[in-house]
Amino acid sequence: MELFLIIALTHFMALLSPGPDFFLIITTLLRKGKKSAHWVCIGIALGNALILIxxxxxLFLLEKINVDLLKYIQIGGAIYLIYLAYLCFMYAKTPIEFDIKSVQNVQQSHLVFSNIRMGLQSSLLNPKNIMFYSSLIILIDQDFNTVQKVLLSTWMISIVLIWNLLVLKLISHKKWMNWLKAKSQWLYYISSGCFLFFAMILIFA
Known part of the structure; x- marks a missing residue:
């Protein structure tokens, strides 16, 4: 029980620290609307699930974590973050009017998969997720059996999804949306800078 509480606290603290996923949710909300951001949250949770699997x-097959694979993912993650930084920079230079009805119509037609894919890529190409979950799984490897590990992993994935949806619900409130729309250009620039910052950490770490 004590080990689980430590893991729960560590996981919660990790969720509190804004990362690429957080800025992706905000920029998607501003650019495409709440429904699109909702699907991004689902994609992020799915990415976390695939990482844990x-x-x-x-660990089950090799009894160790492939370090070389982590290096390739780190490089891929840096490239993807630079790409997101470029998109945000272009969004800031060419702001659009936010039309919720238009966004909803586009969302219903063909962008569900695209938004899930963006969240999935953000999660899978974030080495922070892989290193964090690897550390936790290694920590519990000797004390937890297979069923307990699966249950803990399911719990962590659920918390990620619930937390991101809660954050989305809070920032999509009318009062916050009006503020976000008014500051959208600067938020795009800030998000672009943050994505570049995360990418530089991966490149020079």
Whole structure:
């Protein structure tokens, strides 16, 4: 029980620290609307699930985590973050009027998969997620059996999804949306800078 509380606290503290996923949710909300951001949250949770499945499978089959794979993901993550920084920079230079009805119509037609994919890529190409979950799984490897590891992983994925949806609900409130729209250009620039900052950390870490 004590180990679980430590993991729960560590996981919660990790959620509190804004990362690429957080800025992706904000920029999607501003650019495409709440429904699109909702699907991004689902994609992020799905990415976390795939990471945990890969880690658990690696430990079960190889009894170790592939370090070389982490390096490739780190490089891929840096490239993807630079790409997101470029998109945000272009969004800031060419702001658009936010039309909620238009966004909803586009969302219903063909952008669901695209938004899930963006969240999935953000999660899978974020080495912070892989290193964080790897550390936790290694920590509990000797004390938890397979069923307990699966249950803990499911719990962590659920918390990620609930937390991101809660954050989305809070920032999509009318009062906050009016503020976000008024400051959208600067938020795009800030998000672009943050994505570049995260990318530089990956490149020079």
């Amino acid at each position: 890969a880690i658990l499978s690696s």
